[in-house]
Amino acid sequence: MIPVTSPDPVSTPPAPATSARPPGDWRLVLDGAWQLTGHDRRGPDTLALQAQVPGHVHVDLLKAGLIPDPFWRDQADQCQWVEQWDWTYERDFQLPADALGSWVTLEFAGLDTFAAIELNGEPLGRTANMFVPHRFEVGGRLRVGRNTLRVRIDSIWRHVEGKPRDAECAFENQERLYVRRMQCTFHWDWVHRFVSAGIWRPVTLHFHDRARIDDLFIGTREISLAEGETTRARTARLRVRWETELKRAEPTTAELEIIDPEGVPVWSASCTIAPGRKAVELDATLSNPLLWWPNGTGAQPLHSALLRLVDQDGVELDRREIRFGVRTVSLERLADQPGSAEELRTRALRAAYPERDGRNGDTPGESFTVRVNGQRIFCKGANWVPADPWPSRVTTEHYERLLSLARDANVNCLRAWGGGIYELPAFWETCDRLGILVAQDFMTACAHYPEQDPVFLAAMREEIPAVIRLLRNHASLAWWIGDNENGMKFDCEDPATAGRRVAEEITRPALLELDPDRPFVPTSPFGGRPNNSQTIGDVHLSPFPADQAGMNRDWRDYRRWIDDSIGRFNSECITAGTPSPRSLRKFLAAADIADPHSPLWYYHTKDNPYTDLRQFDMQRVGAEKLFGPLVSPAHFVARNEYVQYELSRLIIESARRQKGYNQGLLFWMFNDCWPATGWSFVDYYGTPKAAWFAMKRAFQPLITSIEEHTEGYRIWICNDLPWPCVANLRLQVQPWSGPAIYSESRSLPVPANSSFVAIDIPRWKEIDAKAAVLVCDIETKNVPPHRAWFFHGLPGEMAPPPTALSCTIRSAADGRSGSLELRSTHYARVVTIDSEVDVSDNYFDMLPGEVRLCDWSRATASPRPASFKVSCWNQET
Numbered sequence: 001m002i003p004v005t006s007p008d009p010v011s012t013p014p015a016p017a018t019s020a021r022p023p024g025d026w027r028l029v030l031d032g033a034w035q036l037t038g039h040d041r042r043g044p045d046t047l048a049l050q051a052q053v054p055g056h057v058h059v060d061l062l063k064a065g066l067i068p069d070p071f072w073r074d075q076a077d078q079c080q081w082v083e084q085w086d087w088t089y090e091r092d093f094q095l096p097a098d099a100l101g102s103w104v105t106l107e108f109a110g111l112d113t114f115a116a117i118e119l120n121g122e123p124l125g126r127t128a129n130m131f132v133p134h135r136f137e138v139g140g141r142l143r144v145g146r147n148t149l150r151v152r153i154d155s156i157w158r159h160v161e162g163k164p165r166d167a168e169c170a171f172e173n174q175e176r177l178y179v180r181r182m183q184c185t186f187h188w189d190w191v192h193r194f195v196s197a198g199i200w201r202p203v204t205l206h207f208h209d210r211a212r213i214d215d216l217f218i219g220t221r222e223i224s225l226a227e228g229e230t231t232r233a234r235t236a237r238l239r240v241r242w243e244t245e246l247k248r249a250e251p252t253t254a255e256l257e258i259i260d261p262e263g264v265p266v267w268s269a270s271c272t273i274a275p276g277r278k279a280v281e282l283d284a285t286l287s288n289p290l291l292w293w294p295n296g297t298g299a300q301p302l303h304s305a306l307l308r309l310v311d312q313d314g315v316e317l318d319r320r321e322i323r324f325g326v327r328t329v330s331l332e333r334l335a336d337q338p339g340s341a342e343e344l345r346t347r348a349l350r351a352a353y354p355e356r357d358g359r360n361g362d363t364p365g366e367s368f369t370v371r372v373n374g375q376r377i378f379c380k381g382a383n384w385v386p387a388d389p390w391p392s393r394v395t396t397e398h399y400e401r402l403l404s405l406a407r408d409a410n411v412n413c414l415r416a417w418g419g420g421i422y423e424l425p426a427f428w429e430t431c432d433r434l435g436i437l438v439a440q441d442f443m444t445a446c447a448h449y450p451e452q453d454p455v456f457l458a459a460m461r462e463e464i465p466a467v468i469r470l471l472r473n474h475a476s477l478a479w480w481i482g483d484n485e486n487g488m489k490f491d492c493e494d495p496a497t498a499g500r501r502v503a504e505e506i507t508r509p510a511l512l513e514l515d516p517d518r519p520f521v522p523t524s525p526f527g528g529r530p531n532n533s534q535t536i537g538d539v540h541l542s543p544f545p546a547d548q549a550g551m552n553r554d555w556r557d558y559r560r561w562i563d564d565s566i567g568r569f570n571s572e573c574i575t576a577g578t579p580s581p582r583s584l585r586k587f588l589a590a591a592d593i594a595d596p597h598s599p600l601w602y603y604h605t606k607d608n609p610y611t612d613l614r615q616f617d618m619q620r621v622g623a624e625k626l627f628g629p630l631v632s633p634a635h636f637v638a639r640n641e642y643v644q645y646e647l648s649r650l651i652i653e654s655a656r657r658q659k660g661y662n663q664g665l666l667f668w669m670f671n672d673c674w675p676a677t678g679w680s681f682v683d684y685y686g687t688p689k690a691a692w693f694a695m696k697r698a699f700q701p702l703i704t705s706i707e708e709h710t711e712g713y714r715i716w717i718c719n720d721l722p723w724p725c726v727a728n729l730r731l732q733v734q735p736w737s738g739p740a741i742y743s744e745s746r747s748l749p750v751p752a753n754s755s756f757v758a759i760d761i762p763r764w765k766e767i768d769a770k771a772a773v774l775v776c777d778i779e780t781k782n783v784p785p786h787r788a789w790f791f792h793g794l795p796g797e798m799a800p801p802p803t804a805l806s807c808t809i810r811s812a813a814d815g816r817s818g819s820l821e822l823r824s825t826h827y828a829r830v831v832t833i834d835s836e837v838d839v840s841d842n843y844f845d846m847l848p849g850e851v852r853l854c855d856w857s858r859a860t861a862s863p864r865p866a867s868f869k870v871s872c873w874n875q876e877t
Helices: 057-063 077-082 174-178 342-352 352-359 396-408 425-434 454-471 500-514 555-563 588-593 599-603 616-626 635-656 691-699
Strands: 027-029 032-040 046-053 085-095 103-108 114-119 122-128 133-135 146-153 204-210 211-225 233-248 251-259 265-272 275-289 304-309 316-324 329-332 369-372 373-376 380-384 413-416 437-441 477-481 538-541 568-572 664-668 703-711 712-719 725-735 742-750 754-762 774-778 783-790 803-810 817-824 830-835 845-846 851-857 869-871
Touching: 032 057, 046 057, 057 077, 057 369, 077 085, 077 783, 085 616, 103 114, 114 133, 114 851, 122 133, 146 599, 204 211, 211 316, 233 251, 233 304, 251 275, 251 851, 265 275, 304 425, 316 635, 329 477, 342 352, 369 425, 369 477, 380 437, 380 568, 396 425, 413 568, 425 437, 437 599, 454 500, 555 635, 599 616, 635 691, 635 703, 635 712, 635 830, 691 783, 703 725, 703 774, 712 774, 725 754, 742 754, 742 869, 817 830
Parallel strands: 380 413, 380 664, 413 437, 437 477, 538 568, 568 664, 703 783
Antiparallel strands: 027 204, 032 046, 032 085, 085 146, 103 133, 103 204, 114 122, 114 146, 211 233, 233 275, 251 265, 251 304, 304 316, 329 369, 369 373, 703 712, 712 754, 725 742, 725 774, 774 783, 803 817, 817 851, 830 845, 830 869
16 A cells, blocks of 8 residues: 655754864765655655665665565565655755865766755766766755755656657567566566666765875786796786866876785885876786686686875875786687588488578577686686665675585676676676676666667666776676577577667777776677577577476477587576575465465466566476476475576586587576565575576586486596596486496596596496386595486386485584584485574485484574474485
């Protein structure tokens, strides 16, 4: 229900007065409590409440009890009125007399979205872009003592009514094409509609004394490496650029110092700066610098650079410090050579699936390989989406949680998808530190944007250079992407491709000027006729049918579907599954969870406009096809969790067997924007889903996998380590009870960065889902062991007898960590550990008589013992 009465107005405590202005640059942060008033643009209703900045209106309304929890069941529908209202933020702050002689800039790091700003009753300007900072010179408008700052944010509908609505646009929400804000919360196939408003990033008054630094950038142009050396470069040539502004013609010096990760100054420069706005570009050469590497291939040392402006008396006027990594990144795009294994694979795929690649004819296939410091990297990861519909409330701790889960799952690459936001500094700083490469989309997605509209083009001309400047210092930023799927129905060379005008007239020139050493891809997917070729460039492709006829097929070929879905670089690969019951209970009622056909499952799964089946039906039917009829609510949830595990592990194993042809696998998607039951590997609450554990295991640096062929089985070893090793391989045919009926062990040399068939064994009639499985274990020093398994038939046909599980729990003295020791009498299918703490492994099978150790941990010490419920699908009752 829309509130129609106004609560008592709230008073905003002013910022404390500053007794004296310090020398040089200083700042006053205007975050915290503000007064918020709302006005229904369609009628007389108003309300007032206290707000927090940074923040969003929905979050403040929820805190004040003026909207229900929008994540519980279908209560999001009761929150849709918010986008029809105009909202005004206001606060007072105090200034001392000696602040008024300063050169002062008011900066809003983020305003969502159509805002008019007033200071002491005088208009400063208007904004229309959520993604970029907005700055205003306000020195002549400030007062001694009390000042009042007001920000009025219009309903988006004031700015989109009357706009054309005939453009092709996923989800038919064409109004979003005219609003430079987070696109997915206009409704997407994995998040509800939440069009909000807010001062979503910090507000700061910057006081300058004569001079200021506007920008500082350091990028790696090239490195030289000694033979066999990967920790350090012999030399690194850096691009150093800064921009300054000087108000008065007084002697002023810019001093730059580069400091290595061990705290040692390694390079410096200084120059006199002239009045006005000036840019300086220099080359810096470092000797023996430590190199930054992606997760799993080396360390992530970060250098720092400090730029200071000082006057002739040595007084510091401004400073800026950044951190950066010394590394190069390139995209290798090589045509298949005649007669090569790659060309044969390309021809086979085009012959088998002409609907995917038929228009490419005899055009050679083309690779898509990321190279870091000259070394080919097999990219393992997923797509990243905003972690909340209101990103102002995503904390540094939550970024740390999610990205640590990525690192722990052996992820080395995330794609920051183009319908979200340019993520906050905490995201980037954490990726830099953890070694997670980021492919960054510019923020347009799944539509034909109005590239003939001068207002839209002007917005992009402002946004793109600003974003490049914001992000380009980060070592984790690997390559730029023009958009998400705007050009997917066009040939890659077609000048009429949606998004091409922005990419070629705005984005590419801006990158050549501001970030020339980082790769740029005009759209994703990109390559072939049309874009989205499996054999040229990157591809967005699901291995599984998305129509009723496909779902009705016999799924015994599901492994072949997976093998045939692997392209040169799968930048979106889809699997789906539900969160754990523990997470489901946070947003669904028990009756909803118990009913496989409850409308609430569909409400929290959403639907894709390009399929003729509902998204949740595809997930549910896929689970039934693999695991058989779903006979109870608990059975239904467990199978819908595990279906994503099973398919994800097989996709990863297949992609890694095809390493060389395929050089990257990014799932759709890593995290969730709201509580959902679909594609993510980590749910909205930061809890790993079953598929996260499959990702963690199959993305390990060294794995084995099993491939069936007409006469037997190929045992593969896949090594992403940049160095060779010796691996111990153990192969066995394991019935459901008792010892293995066949077993052999081998010690094998494994080349660096390789994928090859280690053993080819004949077919065993016993390897059948009803009788036994083929199991292969691999291990080497300093790398976790890995297990692969294979059976004929469908997973639901596996028939191990009931087994007894035992679990011994051990805890450290502080209650923060411990271990579990698990034992099973017979083969245990899908051992599942339900707990409020993190566990190192979950959703795994156990062999008869096997002892499995799992670690557990939680963030803080607790006197309360951790609780665990351990079960498996064939547990004795």
